[in-house]
Amino acid sequence: MSFDVPDDLRYLESHEWVRVAGDTAEVGITAFAQDELGDVVFVELPDEGTELTAGEDFGVVESIKAVSDVYAPVSGTVTAVNDRLRDEPELLNEDPFGDGWMLTVEVDDKSETDDLLSPDAYRDQIE
């Protein structure tokens, strides 16, 4: 089974994606990750204004069968949180790279994204 790995994103080995536009980064989990988890039933995310540190966990995704931490791809301040996930956690399954986005971050240091996986490198990891 092959999973969508959009070319305009960067990735973490722990299956988070990040979409950087200017100083803002949008963060979510990949199609592969949601498939591994199965039916997502609960998402715990930080509040706006929370400081994230690259590589540290910032939230939790729970499916019926598993609990999984979510890790920050970059350091920065949370500027928006996807409130829809509160009542519609299944968006993570249905549209992980779109409506299932988790939060946006004002990035402290854009050079941090250089350490992230390219789409090809992430594809190699999950194949």
Add this chain to the structure above:
Amino acid sequence: MTLRAPPLSAIHERADASFTDFGGWEMPVEFESIRIEHEAVRSEAGKFDVSHMGQITVAGPDAATLTQRLTTNDVTMLDPGEAQYGAITDEDGIMLDDTVVYRLPEGAADEFLFIPNAGHDGEMTERWLSERDERGLDATVTNRTEEYAMIAVQGPDAPDLLSAETAVSLTALSRFEVAAGAVAGVDSLIARTGYTGEPGFEILCLPDDAGVVWDALECQPCGLGARDTLRLEMGFLLSGQEFHPVDEPRTPYEAGIGWTVKLDTEFVGRDALEGVAADGPEEKLIGIELVDRGVPRHGYDVTTPDGEPIGHITSGTMSPTLGAPIALAYVPSAYAEPDKSVRVVVRGEPKKARTRSTPFLDR
């Protein structure tokens, strides 16, 4: 250790199931998604490969005496073609396993068949053999786990699905009855039993024939994931979670199946259980529903609203049918009644919850 694989493994692999190690067996955990499989069973029908469950037969003049000695229920109440649920306890009344004991229909080679949980078949065969030898009983005990496949078909449409494939009158088969007959042309035992709360059957046949039965029952294949959420909504026990001789030593009274204990029979653990029955168990299994958001999981602490620890979760999930987080937990008997306010500690955060009677669903 090599995992045991059910006879339908190749079929499940072609169906792109994901697998998990369960009781030493590599079993399908998910085919489509737990939610889709769960909903299929509640609204239509689903089929489960439960070949990891053990099968042990007991035959000979003392078959009933021996099985009576080792199970809490009263097997002498069973006529041929009837089954009962019971517990297998040690001298202290602690549950080693739970099981369904079938008295096989007239004409069967063996008198009794019982179904221990996955991975318990070797230990339970030994237990029956050593009790037989100690008491000098005349009985033949055979572990037939590798000789049987077991397929469950469960859901409101299960009777129609199965009756299309068998001449056995399913309307005449009451709950906890078993009949011999062909399913899709395959010699089988058909039992009106299950682990979902829905109408349904469990079918035993030879491993080589299992694929024919599986394919003939055209409905949603379901894995152990949905099996777990379905049983949890009914408050049914899972061996190893709600009871385990070392990690969760519990009597049938604590586990809420005191009705399977027949103190007027002679069985291993009876005397200890008589004392528990007289005094009442100190702790009991209770249903819990979270009021706050979150998912209760095995091992999470349960506290009073003031934070005083009173117990722990044995199983929990997000109920697909109710859309609510539900769990089973052992708490002091004083707390084991519905509508008590408690807290479940999820990752260090106390979440509001209330106790509930089980089953969580009306079925």
